[in-house]
Amino acid sequence: MDASSGLAPHPPADHDPHHHDAGHDHHELPFWRKYIISTDHKVIGIQYGITGLIFLFFGFSLMMLMRWQLAYPGQALPLIGNWIGHVFGEGSMPDGKMTPEFYNSLGAMHGTIMIFLGIVPIAFAAFGNFVVPLQIGAPDMTFPKINMASYQAFMAGGIVMLISFFVPGGAAKGGWTSYTPLAILSDKGPAYDPFWNGQTLWLVGFILLITSSLLGAVNFIATIIQLRAKGMTWMRLPFFVWAQFVTAFLLLLAFPPLESAVVMQLMDRVAGTSFFLPSGLVVNGAPLHVSGGGSPLLWQHLFWFLGHPEVYVLILPAMGIVAEIIANNTRKPLWGYKSLVFAALVLGFMSFIVWAHHMWLTGMGSVVSAFFQTTTLIISIPSVIILSAFFISLWGGSIRFNVPMLFATAFLPMFGIGGLTGIPLAFNSADLYLHDTYYVIAHFHYIVAPGTIFGVFAGIYFWFPKATGRMMNEFWGKVHFWPSLICMNMIFLPMFLQGMLGMHRRWYDGGQGWTVAGEKVWGMSGFEWNTPISIAAWVMGLAQIPFIINFFWSIKYGKKVNDNPWEATTLEWSAPSPPPHGNFATTPTVYRGPYEYSLPGRETDFTMQTEPMRESDRKAYEAAAAVH
């Protein structure tokens, strides 16, 4: 029944002996069983979603703090500076001025939190949990208790990461990549606790997060393989399910090597081994007393073996969400469904053999570089196929520009910019110059921030009525969208300029003391460009307020809608809103593909997957087949 047999005994048999159909007898469950330790995939999805959004905003706040230091280095942060210094303890912001150590902590934790505690939990775990079982017509995930354990491990990992801000010396400072030997040597010494220090807690938190993602990934794949409703063949799965399926495989296979690396770094820090410490290290003028013989390059290989598939973990679910929303709002079938599916599969496979393109400057040798350069260019092909299919899908559609669709359409050019600016980085000769500059920052943020996060917002606005039975407010959604779109571009476009000037991504003073940052572009020096970027970042922070209010307000007071407010075709819209425990009153049967919009001979412009075939459908399909 469940994978770990003895560890998590049989979910449904014990937890509720009698059958229960569509949603009665659940109000008997006490609050903590219904919302805190629930095994229902929808509740877990929402738990993941809300926790993830909180972490996302927290991670963004860290960056808003850093943006002050970058724009006004060494100046006291007005209004909240002293308070923040008080909260994060001495050594963070004395007199409201940020210390270099605190800046490093913020940088490392911004990356870690945004990726592993923000985006992955929302894009993969939250949407995957909530939507996938509904879209395939399943009553729940295959292993509900393991699903619950996955969330709890995630939560524990998140709490450990948060605690690390408040231990002596503050959170990890080695960058989100925790490159060795720096990361092993930092947060050590008389001022630090041997265990309760930033970097060690970072590693412990990671082990918990990897455990969580493992449990989630196994569950997702098993659910998609085993619990598809009758008639839901592989080629009738919505593209979103395919995207989650590939993502789950990436998490399943790419995370464990990082786990082994994390265990080894933990051994290096706690047990004094030298996995990643080379011989002959001299620290503070004295030779380091370790056995040596380790390899810093090994860490980079293992880290990026996760790190690169992770990029596709971040982007694939967003692509899935965008696919659903584009098909729904153009009112026509998604263009090139099969190519999309195969592109996603190729993308997933290729993402395992491109990792060393993060390591051009390590001197791996030209043969290795040539190999990874080639694979990196190959992987751009499926990405382009996916993006092109989305653009072509827009062609000739009578598009409904509601809030989800605004975010989904904005995703396309934003992801496009992010992807195309990555091509110079794929060539190791061009990367020699651009490596570790703001150009790289701009490139991957275009993919993850206005790319994935816009996809996530689109998904929240789109599936909100399914989760609550109420719509989010349209007007305030637009007030959220437009400033976010403008600010995103005001933040990241100038960073390309800064990067091409040669400004390094980890400068504490924003480039003030560096000659390259003094060069002028469009009337301002590279350093001076920090100011408009920072202002745009803070305005974007403000622009999230309408979303936060809209989100919570609409749960209670949003406009009530029917079960299928978007007139969509996939299975989740045939379940009640919100779906009861067990999702469907009777197991649905599927008769057709996921995007049957504007089918000729039908009275509505959407034909749900549960609609049985009619004679007119057969004729329409035959006519379409004859054209192609």
Place this chain on the structure above:
Amino acid sequence: MEIPYTVTARPDTGLWNAKVGIWLFLASEVMLFGGLFSSYVFLRLDAPPGAWPHGLLNVPVGTGNTAILILSSVTVVMAWASLKMRQLTRYKVYMGITILCGIIFLAVKLAYEWPQKFDHFGAFIKQEALEKYEPYLGNHHLAERGLPPRTEISGHLHNHEALHDETVKEYEVALDPVNADPTNPLMDRPHFLPLAHTDKIATIDKADVEYANMFLPKHSTYFATYFTITGLHGMHVLGGVLVFTYLWLPVGTKLYKRNPEHLANRVEVAGLFWHFVDLVWIFVFPLFYLL
């Protein structure tokens, strides 16, 4: 609504849920140990000549442990087959043997092999001082024979305080046979049977020592990988033993009474995990004990 295919197979995939789950989990485990074994290869290839030690582990004990694990893999299949034949008592016996094997394996590792290492001492001599300790290292003899040089003197440490006390200037070591008689051709290759340290005592000047420690994870890259991989493997053995014990206790009998096929499936899934743990050991044993 109940979750379907928990006990019976889904017709088109031919699998019940947990079987899909365990294979996926094992795929991820392959990647986890794959990461560690790759690191082993990476670090060993990087090691300077002669720096990777041989013959420090107890081969007969390791062989015995290997046999015990293989035996347990057989008995767990017998336990599963007994359930399929609906013979609960035989199941209990075979499962009992499996659990016992797991416990013996862990006991040998934790109570015998590891502590023996913790009690062993080794000092790496600085390049410039190698000549001074030639009587213990026998590098001229090795060079003649085309063998990699020795840089380490190992044995039983008499003055343990030397490890921590700055004022103690030398290590007093009861030498291992290899350092007691380094030019003996019998010492050119590691021994199958472990040899006890001799009563020949050497004093090693701390100033001549590059790095010295007990055979702890921090002693060398070899022991770092050895303890990390066997430690993680040991945790897997422990996990397997706990799951088996759970299925062996009255909880299992209760499930058997309700649905014997369900218990059989669980034993099968846990057994698959156990075979994997066994397989990892089949890699660990040659990599650390023999090669």
